[in-house]
Amino acid sequence: MHCLKVSSKSSPASIAGAIAGLVKDGEAVSIQAIGAGAVNQAVKALAIARGFLVPNGLDITMAPVFSEIQIGENTRTAIKMALYVHELDGDSN
């Protein structure tokens, strides 16, 4: 499982490229984001990654969970987003 750590300063297009590459290689991917800005960049990256994947017959959806992360002495609540890969068939999609 590859866990991509996204911050509010991450480039959605770059994250999208990483996601699409891993998904095409058949790797399991999750995304970790802490804070509203980071979650927003992650969701934008997913929208962009779908555009990279759909022409290859693949689509992704994500399911979020809360996750407590220890950073130094502080505990922060992160959002972890597990990605699910869906094969599109030519007939109905």
Add this chain to the structure above:
Amino acid sequence: MHCLKVSSKSSPASIAGAIAGLVKDGEAVSIQAIGAGAVNQAVKALAIARGFLVPNGLDITMAPVFSEIQIGENTRTAIKMALYVHELDGDSN
């Protein structure tokens, strides 16, 4: 298709309740959010809604797209999140 409009001031628990109710009723649901704060509340609501649904044998995932929204004279880029419902079977989940 029910489109829930979420803002940065929306309560994730309330949105989660609305999502879970509609999904249990078999309704198609999408969520619209404009801005990082709103996207964050929407994703938190999805995490909470999963907790309401999984005991009922249902899970949800979401797929985002960009969407241009006209608000008065301004065009804003919203994120629209389509929800997909997955039935969990007792054997493997």
